[in-house]
Amino acid sequence: AQSVTQLDSQVPVFEEAPVELRCNYSSSVSVYLFWYVQYPNQGLQLLLKYLSGSTLVKGINGFEAEFNKSQTSFHLRKPSVHISDTAEYFCAVILYGGSQGNLIFGKGTKLSVKP
Amino acid sequence: DGGITQSPKYLFRKEGQNVTLSCEQNLNHDAMYWYRQDPGQGLRLIYYSQIVNDFQKGDIAEGYSVSREKKESFPLTVTSAQKNPTAFYLCASNHGQSNQPQHFGDGTRLSIL
Numbered sequence: 001a002q003s004v005t006q007l008d009s010q011v012p013v014f015e016e017a018p019v020e021l022r023c024n025y026s027s028s029v030s031v032y033l034f035w036y037v038q039y040p041n042q043g044l045q046l047l048l049k050y051l052s053g054s055t056l057v058k059g060i061n062g063f064e065a066e067f068n069k070s071q072t073s074f075h076l077r078k079p080s081v082h083i084s085d086t087a088e089y090f091c092a093v094i095l096y097g098g099s100q101g102n103l104i105f106g107k108g109t110k111l112s113v114k115p
Numbered sequence: 116d117g118g119i120t121q122s123p124k125y126l127f128r129k130e131g132q133n134v135t136l137s138c139e140q141n142l143n144h145d146a147m148y149w150y151r152q153d154p155g156q157g158l159r160l161i162y163y164s165q166i167v168n169d170f171q172k173g174d175i176a177e178g179y180s181v182s183r184e185k186k187e188s189f190p191l192t193v194t195s196a197q198k199n200p201t202a203f204y205l206c207a208s209n210h211g212q213s214n215q216p217q218h219f220g221d222g223t224r225l226s227i228l
């Protein structure tokens with residue numbers, strides 16, 4: 001079965017600094033990958049997804065992620081963060097052709113952007 | 116605008132009481148999902164439904180029940196058998212294919228009185 005590990009539970013950064021939120025997955029077959037953002041007391045919002053093709057995926061709010069098959073990683077990056085990026089970020093994986101009932105979420109990374 | 120509506124936003128349960136969380140979507144999605152979110156635990160799947168009048172248990176279905184009588188609606192009942200119901204509950208939907216992201220409601224926070 002596939003699994004997802006978000007390596008950092010909390011990431012504090014200063015405003016305008018770059019940030020990388022790390023996500024590693026385990027699967028012996030092809031997968032689809034997603035990053036979601038959750039603001040306090042709200043639901044999850046899709047940031048970006050990797051389905052196939054270019055390994056560099058651009059999403060909303062200036063975020064991007066790179067799919068690395070050999071390292072089974074899908075790290076999320078932003079070159080310059082804003083206070084408004086303070087939120088919790090979730091990585092999720094599903095097997096290619098798999099049931100949506102088997103969408104697996106990581107435990108989340110709380111990004112805290114300080115002025 | 117299309118979306119998913121969860122109600123109520125906050126809910127309190129007394130001991131021995133069943134409570135029902137509402138989830139309605141107007142996105143014409145076939146599949147709907149219920150997740151439980153606890154701090155530091157990520158999202159865990161309770162139940163999901165890929166078509167009307169059919170649903171499957173997720174990883175933590177014990178103490179919960181669902182129905183799917185209409186495409187737009189997927190209510191979740193937290194029964195008295197669920198001994199630790201305090202959590203944030205999220206409903207989601209999509210067309211069901213594995214390459215599709217799920218769309219989420221804004222959640223219901225359930226607490227014990």
